[in-house]
Amino acid sequence: MKNIRIIGAATDLGVDVDGASKGPAKIIENLNYDNTTIINMPKCIKSLDKDDLKKNLKEVNEFNNELFNEVLNTLNNNELPITIGGDHSLAIATVLASRKKENIGVIWVDAHLDYNTFDTTITGNLHGLPLAAINGIATPLTEFTDTFVNPLNTVVVGYRAKEENKEAELGNIKKMGVTVFTNEDILNNGIEAIMNKAIKIASNNTNGIHVSYDLDVIDPTYAPGVSVPEYEGITLEDAYKVKDIIKNNIDKVKSFDLVEYNPNMDIDNKTLNIALKIINDIKK
Numbered sequence: 001m002k003n004i005r006i007i008g009a010a011t012d013l014g015v016d017v018d019g020a021s022k023g024p025a026k027i028i029e030n031l032n033y034d035n036t037t038i039i040n041m042p043k044c045i046k047s048l049d050k051d052d053l054k055k056n057l058k059e060v061n062e063f064n065n066e067l068f069n070e071v072l073n074t075l076n077n078n079e080l081p082i083t084i085g086g087d088h089s090l091a092i093a094t095v096l097a098s099r100k101k102e103n104i105g106v107i108w109v110d111a112h113l114d115y116n117t118f119d120t121t122i123t124g125n126l127h128g129l130p131l132a133a134i135n136g137i138a139t140p141l142t143e144f145t146d147t148f149v150n151p152l153n154t155v156v157v158g159y160r161a162k163e164e165n166k167e168a169e170l171g172n173i174k175k176m177g178v179t180v181f182t183n184e185d186i187l188n189n190g191i192e193a194i195m196n197k198a199i200k201i202a203s204n205n206t207n208g209i210h211v212s213y214d215l216d217v218i219d220p221t222y223a224p225g226v227s228v229p230e231y232e233g234i235t236l237e238d239a240y241k242v243k244d245i246i247k248n249n250i251d252k253v254k255s256f257d258l259v260e261y262n263p264n265m266d267i268d269n270k271t272l273n274i275a276l277k278i279i280n281d282i283k284k
């Protein structure tokens with residue numbers, strides 16, 4: 001296995017809840033690993049204006065531009081980048097850096113679709129748009145690149161959110177041809193079968209995959225330390241099976257993120273300990 005570089009993406013610019021920016025340092029200080037770096041978000045006053053539908057767009061792009069270069073350098077150095085977030089807007093940079101390097105598919109393990117565009121978002125929280133940006137339909141968020149991931153190689157695993165504008169988001173994602181496996185699909189088929197299908201779709205005619213693992217896919221009973229908890233999530237057992245399946249397919253994995261850990265929301269370090277187990281087992 002390749003040498004691993006751990007990149008902390010310390011940002012919460014994409015969400016109107018503070019705290020995710022403190023996640024990476026907290027995880028990294030408990031990892032006991034040398035090859036790490038942390039990228040900090042620009043100092044700014046976060047927009048909380050409810051009519052602002054492009055919240056902190058300039059700063060998100062500035063941060064992602066820096067992260068994009070860091071991930072691309074890591075890949076060019078023949079290392080495997082593992083990025084720890086931070087809110088999910090950071091994955092625009094990590095996925096598209098990996099895509100810049102070579103043709104990859106994406107597995108997006110998440111309670112949410114993250115497929116709003118600037119036409120459909122009702123909050124302007126940019127962590128609700130990254131997967132659409134990665135497929136090239138939210139270009140104000142991708143000014144640092146011009147190469148996107150094919151929607152036919154894009155898969156969501158674990159979706160169950162009930163946002164009030166979900167019809168618009170679901171409409172976008174289906175029209176683009178992204179595959180969505182819901183939590184119900186996982187309950188009916190088992191996580192192994194769903195992840196194996198996801199790997200097959202993301203790998204089809206590509207050189208490999210990026211896995212973006214949002215901790216909010218896990219039921220908040222086990223992992224309360226996220227910015228936007230959604231009940232009826234996957235079990236802890238399934239959460240670890242996802243990790244094991246990623247590990248078993250590590251030759252295909254070109255880049256990986258673990259995102260949305262929010263220490264402010266955590267209870268008794270439950271979520272921290274899950275995050276540490278996932279990272280430690282993958283880098284073993």
Ligand SMILES: [Mn+2]
Binds near residue numbers: 088110112127214
């Ligand atoms: Mn997400």
